[in-house]
Amino acid sequence: MKKRWLQKALGAALSLSLVLAAGCGSAGQESTAAESAAAESTAAESMAAESTAAESTAAESTAAGAEETQYPLTITDDLGTSVTIEAEPERVVSLSPANTETLFALGAGEMVVGRTDYCNYPPEAADVPSIGTYTSPNTELVISMEPDVIFASDYIDDSIRSQVEEAGAKVIVFAASDLEGVEKNIQLAGQVLNRNEEAAALVEGMEAEMAELEEILSAGHEEKSAFIDLGGYYSAGPGSLLGNMLEDIGVRNVAAETGEMWPQLSVETIIESNPDVYISLYSTPEELRQVAGLSELACIQSDDTLIFYDGLSPEADRIQRAGPRLAEGTRLLAEQVYPELFQ
Amino acid sequence: MVLAIAGCLLLVYLCTVLGAASISLGEVNRILLHEIFHLPVSLEGIPSGSIAIIRDVRLPRVILGFLTGASLAVCGASYQGIFQNPMADPYILGISSGAALGAALGIVLHFSGGFAGLSGTTFLAFAGALLTVFLVYAISRAGRRVPISSLLLSGIAVNQSLSAFLSLMMLFNQQSMDQILFWTMGSLNGKGWNQILIILPYAAVGIFLLLTSARELDIMLMGEETAVQLGVQVERVKKKVMVVSSIVTAAVVSATGIIGFVGLLVPHVVRLFTGPRHRVLMPVSLVFGGTFLILCDTVARSAITQEIPVGIITAACGGPFFLYLLRKSRRGGEGR
Numbered sequence: 155m156k157k158r159w160l161q162k163a164l165g166a167a168l169s170l171s172l173v174l175a176a177g178c179g180s181a182g183q184e185s186t187a188a189e190s191a192a193a194e195s196t197a198a199e200s201m202a203a204e205s206t207a208a209e210s211t212a213a214e215s216t217a218a219g220a221e222e223t224q225y226p227l228t229i230t231d232d233l234g235t236s237v238t239i240e241a242e243p244e245r246v247v248s249l250s251p252a253n254t255e256t257l258f259a260l261g262a263g264e265m266v267v268g269r270t271d272y273c274n275y276p277p278e279a280a281d282v283p284s285i286g287t288y289t290s291p292n293t294e295l296v297i298s299m300e301p302d303v304i305f306a307s308d309y310i311d312d313s314i315r316s317q318v319e320e321a322g323a324k325v326i327v328f329a330a331s332d333l334e335g336v337e338k339n340i341q342l343a344g345q346v347l348n349r350n351e352e353a354a355a356l357v358e359g360m361e362a363e364m365a366e367l368e369e370i371l372s373a374g375h376e377e378k379s380a381f382i383d384l385g386g387y388y389s390a391g392p393g394s395l396l397g398n399m400l401e402d403i404g405v406r407n408v409a410a411e412t413g414e415m416w417p418q419l420s421v422e423t424i425i426e427s428n429p430d431v432y433i434s435l436y437s438t439p440e441e442l443r444q445v446a447g448l449s450e451l452a453c454i455q456s457d458d459t460l461i462f463y464d465g466l467s468p469e470a471d472r473i474q475r476a477g478p479r480l481a482e483g484t485r486l487l488a489e490q491v492y493p494e495l496f497q
Numbered sequence: 498m499v500l501a502i503a504g505c506l507l508l509v510y511l512c513t514v515l516g517a518a519s520i521s522l523g524e525v526n527r528i529l530l531h532e533i534f535h536l537p538v539s540l541e542g543i544p545s546g547s548i549a550i551i552r553d554v555r556l557p558r559v560i561l562g563f564l565t566g567a568s569l570a571v572c573g574a575s576y577q578g579i580f581q582n583p584m585a586d587p588y589i590l591g592i593s594s595g596a597a598l599g600a601a602l603g604i605v606l607h608f609s610g611g612f613a614g615l616s617g618t619t620f621l622a623f624a625g626a627l628l629t630v631f632l633v634y635a636i637s638r639a640g641r642r643v644p645i646s647s648l649l650l651s652g653i654a655v656n657q658s659l660s661a662f663l664s665l666m667m668l669f670n671q672q673s674m675d676q677i678l679f680w681t682m683g684s685l686n687g688k689g690w691n692q693i694l695i696i697l698p699y700a701a702v703g704i705f706l707l708l709t710s711a712r713e714l715d716i717m718l719m720g721e722e723t724a725v726q727l728g729v730q731v732e733r734v735k736k737k738v739m740v741v742s743s744i745v746t747a748a749v750v751s752a753t754g755i756i757g758f759v760g761l762l763v764p765h766v767v768r769l770f771t772g773p774r775h776r777v778l779m780p781v782s783l784v785f786g787g788t789f790l791i792l793c794d795t796v797a798r799s800a801i802t803q804e805i806p807v808g809i810i811t812a813a814c815g816g817p818f819f820l821y822l823l824r825k826s827r828r829g830g831e832g833r
Contacts, residue, residue, distance in 0.1 A: 231608075258519055272672075287668070287671050384675070386676060386679040386687075387686055387687060388679065388683070410540065411802055412801075412803045417802070418806075419604035419802075420516075420517050420798045420799075420804075421687045422516055422550040422798070423518060425549055426517070426546055426550060438607075441616060444691075445689075446557065446690055447549045447552075447553030451549075465672050466672055
């Protein structure tokens, strides 16, 4: 959850955008009605697809002897909220790109009736109607999709949450900030949706990928240090997804000293700590090379050590989304920081 | 006067010594003597990182802080003079929102490269600020006169609508939202000689022009009609002060982002000591505004291991300090 600090620090600005979104509600009513009609028709289709899918899963699971979820099921989400799911969900809404990836990876894509504007993976997700952005979803749209379960991120506003819960949806918040947490949430989602087997396979795949990575990294190498630049010299410190990822691949995080999850470092601190690798998720290499002082750093001068992930690129998504591709993303980052180990 | 300049130079030096990176006093001195004054001092044993920090990061940042603070304070004093309104500050005509909208556009489009070490964002912010002032001015003009009240009202209205556009832009570009917010918080981090180069010509010429208007502003304190009778071309002075202050503020804001409170509070604090006469008020505001921002920025960059946006420091220190002075002067039975 890269941008979580933002909400904490600048709630006022967000609530302003919420006001704006609410203001747009009346103007967009016509389209809302049209979309909900569309949602209903897809619902009918997906229900049909659902029953066949459920049958085949049941057949498979009896063959494999995998466990079925017993409903009602009570789980505890990342905010510590205890949520009881009464029956196997048929319609779910995802309020974050990472959750959408998880749902599709679990083979539950046909159950997803709503997603955010930023859910661009897998490509099939584009066929699902959007409910707006992850910080300010359109509550009316979400409710009109009649979801049984909403997989939210910790961006969800308490007032929106209580409104959709009153409309009968169960809200589960996923806010993992490390690989372990992501795997736990995948299993949890699998349990909620009765996709236990798929979840187990998914987690196994991620574990295998991480084991392979660890094996490669365990070959003797010198520890490198890195500075993550999220833009404007804001960085990801300990406890953040990227901060934990650096820890996992044995990279010393220059921003860790601050003890803050989203610290801004002064340029002189960055120069003084002279990191081996500079990871930029916003500023382009050309821009960074024009910053006086910073341009003197060896890691800025070389293309090998100035790693740039363009904001909305697939690579940036892979390392920043707390979803099933996180292991892949971890490997991607490791390959770029320690290229010598992957030859 | 000489004393003030010496004091400022001493402060620039002291704040260059202080900072997050630990570089010893002796090293700082040697770097300054060698790199700035080109004296034959050996730099042996000093890591190249330290040299870059002092030469390219810390010293320019301190100088930029003085320039920014001084410009904002003088512009604030001038605006308060022509508007004859204690709430006036350099952003009152919507410059800040215009610049923010321009900057947001630059951030969303995110051109890479830029020119002379300045990003496209800076240029768009500058253009946005100037366009906004022009718009406000054009709206409120009535014939050859520009009534103050309609200027203030249209300034507020334009400010509000541009803020709404900014929010809308952030809503539709959430991936850029944090960048836009950093920009609006204002910071001197990562800024140096390039920014000084764009601000300096505007600030130097602009502040000079504003200081030459001090006498007319003093006469206008007695009321516009009296000033007209005394031979002051009130409309011309107002236009001149407004155009000059707007351009200076636009240059500063586009380079540093929105740094609040300096332009509003510094002239008030100074007025408590010097009285309302602009011939004293404006030069003292210049010095005090500059030193105030240097001090705030030094706290912002070295108080803790992470940066604090300097706008937070100026507001947090400036607000209570001003209230204290205000209360003290009221108790004394005088003050404005």
